[in-house]
Amino acid sequence: MGDQSRLCSVWLGSETGILKGVSVTHKQAFNFCNTRQLSRDQEIRVLCWGDPTETELLLGTVDGTVKTFSTEKGIFTEVRRCGDPEEGCFTGLEVRNSSVLTCVESGKLRVWREDSSEPVSELDAGKNVCRMRQNPVHPNRVGTGGKENGLKIWDLERPETPVFTAKNLRDDWLDLRRPHWVRDLAFIPDCDKVVTCTGHHQVHVFDPVSPQRRPVLEAEFGDYPLTALSLPASGDSVVVGNTQGQVAVLDLRKGLVRGCLKGLSGGVRALQCHASQPLVASCGLDRFLRIHSLEDRRLQHKVYLKSRLNCVLLGSQELRGGAEGEDGGAEGEVKEEEEDEVWDSMERVEEDTTKRKSSSSEGEEKKKKKKD
Secondary structure, three states: OOOHHHHHEEEEOOHHHHHHHEEEOOOEEEEEEEEOOOOHHEEEEEEEEOOOOOOOOEEEEOOOOOEEEEOOOOOOEEEEOOOOHHOOOOOEEEEOOOOOEEEEEEEEEEEEEOOOOOOOOOEEHHHHHHEEEEEOOOOOOOEEEEEOOEEEEEEEOOOOOOEEOOOOOOOOOOOOOOOOOOEEEEEEOOOOOOOEEOOEEEEEEEEEOOOOOOOOOOEOOOOOEEEEEEOOOOOOEEEEEOOOOOEEEOOOOOEEEEEOOOOOOOEEEEEEEOOOOEEEHHHHOOOOOEEEEEEOOEEEEEEEOOOEEEEEEOOOOOOOOOOOOOOOOOOOEOOOHHHHHHHHOOOOOOOOOOHHHHHHHHHHHHHHHHHH
C-alpha cells in the first residue's frame, strides 16, 4: 500500500469511513482503510496535513477520534481520542507547530499536544459551529462561524475573548432581522480580511482592521445555500459551491460572478484550490472528484469514487493527467480493493427454494379446483 499512497496527489474522506487517494497522473484511485472496523461511526468529516512535508495525513471521524495516516507507508500509524460524539462532529482540524487543533459542532475548540491525552487549552466558540479555519500566515489565529453564530476570530495565545466578532447584517427594507449562517470561511492572503459563505447564498468579506464590524463587501450567488468555498493562489477571487451542485468564481473586489464551473450534479461538500496551479478540486454527494481549470473553467479530471464524499485535500505537487476524454475530462480508473474485501468476507446466505416450490404448487392446485 505504500507504493500506492506515494502516487496519490488528491485525498478524500467518505461517508463510509474509507480514506481515498487519487493519482491524477496514473488515472487511478485507491482505498485505504481497516475493513474490520468499517462502519458509519468511522465517517471522515475533516482532513488536513500533519506536517509541511506532507508525509502524514490527519483525519477526524464521527466517533471523535483523530487518525494519523502515513502517506509513505500507506498505513494508519496512530489513533487518538479528541472529542465526544455527543458534542457533535468535527467542523475543523488544523495543525499548529506541534499541536493539533480540533473544533466540534457544539463550539468546543481544543488544543492537543502530541504526548498528552487531555487538551492543553479549550475555548467555547458558541453553539452550532459549522466551520473552523486557521490563518495560514498567523497560525495562532483561527476563525469560527455557524448557524446564528457569526464570524469570530480567536488568538490562541489569548483565548479568553475573540479578537474580532462580526456584527449582524443590517435589517432588511421591512425592518426585519436578517439571519446569518456561516457555512465556510477562509483568510485572504496578504491581508487581514476574511471571506465567508452563508446558508443564505451570500458571500461576505470582513476586515478586522477596520472599525466596521459588518461586511465590507456583500455578494450573492444563486438561490440555494452555499456549503463550501476556497481561495485561489491569486487571492483576488473566491470559488463557492452550493447544495444544488452549482460552483462559481466570484470577484472579491467587485462582488461579481466571473463564471461558473459546469458538470456537477449533486450538492457540493468540499472545495480546494491548488496552492500553485490555477485548479480547483470539488467533491460531494454525486460521488465524483472533479478538477476544473480556473483559467478557461474546463473540466480537467473526473473520477467516480463510489461513496459520498465529505472532504478533499490536495498535495502541493503539480497535478498532471493523461489524455483527455471526449467531455474534456480524464476518466480515472477506480480500484475498490478494500471495499471488495468487505463483501468477500461476508457469509453467503443461500435461499431455501423448497418452500417456494411447495407454495407455488399449492397455488396451482387451488386454481385448478376453482376452474373445475
